[in-house]
Amino acid sequence: MSPLDGAETPEVTAASSASEASPDAGHSANPEPAHPVEEPLLRVEDLRVTYLTEDGVVQAVDGISYELGRGRTLGIVGESGSGKTVAALSVLGLTRAEGATVSGRIAFAGRDLLALTESELRVIRGDEIAMVFQDPLSSLHPMYRVGAQIVEAIRAHRDTAKAPSRARAIELLDLVGIPEPSARVDSYPHELSGGQRQRAMIAMALANDPKLLIADEPTTALDVTVQAQILALLSRLQRERGMALVLVTHDLGVVAEMADEIAVMYAGRIVEHAPAERLFAAPEHPYTWGLLRSIPTLDGPREELLTPIPGSPPSPLAPPSGCRFHPRCPYSEPEHARIDPALEAVPGQPDHEVACLLASQTRRRLWMALADRNRTPDQSLSTVAPSSPAPAPESAA
């Protein structure tokens, strides 16, 4: 059992960050620079998304909560089917059309997005909140020129004429590093390379200077060499424009360099949430350990075996009882199949939350043992991080 019984998840979340922030979100829409602590840009509370399918009810997202401050980056990490993409799409209301039930609260700059009507939400989509998707080839309309698609995004929210919109599209393509933007603006998506397509997607997302950019697996469909470029681009744009960024990925290496905070999702829930450095240095959840140990390193011996997480992600139609990770957890005990762990702060670490039934000391001991057996995950991750130069693999000799 956890030593911190009774602490409710939302309270912990709220206490872990801006504790002085006004609970009344109504008047905080205009940020006042004089205020030392401001309302977070995005606050998700107990978000639940359910789909009614022919096979039954799918609980894709099962009560997740997080906050994101202006200009900050949150990495949401998880396997396929963990609900991370649905969680991200719900912020924009893009799960509504597909027959899903969404409940909870998504406060964005003082407004509850879930309470807005479709047309009110449309005003925010693509303007204050923009999105970049996984596969740029299928996400761009194949029959329209890239420039026209960007112009459309601008004119959906700004009353500008076509000529200045086109000039702005060229400017945006230049900003995201597409060569010869005034020629490329008239290209069709299939005429661009994969990396250029994703740059064009990003240009489109930036068209109206969003406050929040949600990137759903933005590098997964790209070549490895291009992945690093796209991440560097996102990082630069975020810095220059002070955008908040939600980076959804299955790849811890992607978020290692970019995210301020990381939320690890498993079977529709956040199982661990911590500042990025803390998550890599002292992960608390056995699932996170599994993710970290399944990443290859460049400086390790070549014969080194990666440690996969045994089993496969649970069916969202029939999630396991108790701790949802218990069927795959090497440290699970019989009662873990009954007790459902809450997301609670690690003792002494108010901003590090974990949902695990193992005692805190046990977890620490287990992780130390694992970390000793390999190298420290901190070191291994810094070498997989895409934008860092690869060290020469001398240890293989």
Add this chain to the structure above:
Amino acid sequence: MTGYVVRRVLWGVLLLILVSALTFVLFRILPTADPARLRAGPNAGPRVIAEIRANLGLNKPLLTQFWLYMKGLFLHFDLGYSYYSGASVKSLVFDRLPATLSLTIGSAIIWMAIGLPIGILSALRRRSRTDRGAMGAALLFISAPEYWLGLIVLYLFAADIGQIKVFPGAGSYTGLTADPQKWVTSLILPWLVLAAGFAAVYARLMRGSLIETMGEDYIRTARAKGLPERRVVLHHGVRAAITPILTIFALDVGVLLGGAVLIETVFDIPGIGRLNYAAITHADFPIIQGTVLLAALFIVVANILVDIAYAYLDPRVRYS
């Protein structure tokens, strides 16, 4: 692109030559198809037949005949003369073409105007009562044979035999240039009957295609941009979903221009189909040959137009 079109047209011409050659061969290997005998009629003696054979050039070597036939066909569109009436097939076909054109084009406009909006609505309100009702009706119209539907409609609405005398009945076709108003009223029933089945098919095609398209990633992108749903559906969804339907549309129109035999027969419209039907009942081979070649021509042309149109409709298709 130009190179592609030229190549495509040349292939079309080659195909037409092959079809012509095939009909030529067919007409000479069919057991009942001695043109001289057919032309002469049942009571003619051997001398008359020999004379006709010489007149028609049928006593020349087969290859020479073929050359003359192809030359006449491609240089003068010469299809020979009807065995039955002796009239030139070319003039018969051109006389009948306006009626078939009127029937096909009018009907095509109607079925697209009815079928596509119904398909779009059905796709957007999938599994709703609107959708189920529309698709049920579509199934009904697809299953109803058009000659049966034609007779029912005549029984109900024709001015002569109908229960409610609204529109002119069978055999009332009037040319567009002769009397535009009569042209419209005489064609309303055949247009609707011919369009009914096609509208049903196109509603289903549009529904299926749009449902598939609305699940595409770029539709999600369009929504994420904050576009109004109307624009998402029409500008992004329908734009992509309609491309394969236009392909089928061009081919259907091409086939119908070769003659809508059943409708033209039921409503007694003097079109290519009616001509063809009459020719078949009289074993009037030159006319059958002429209508077959005309149908082939329309289909080949429709195919070429589809291919060219595709390059404009879908930029991913670029012919080099």
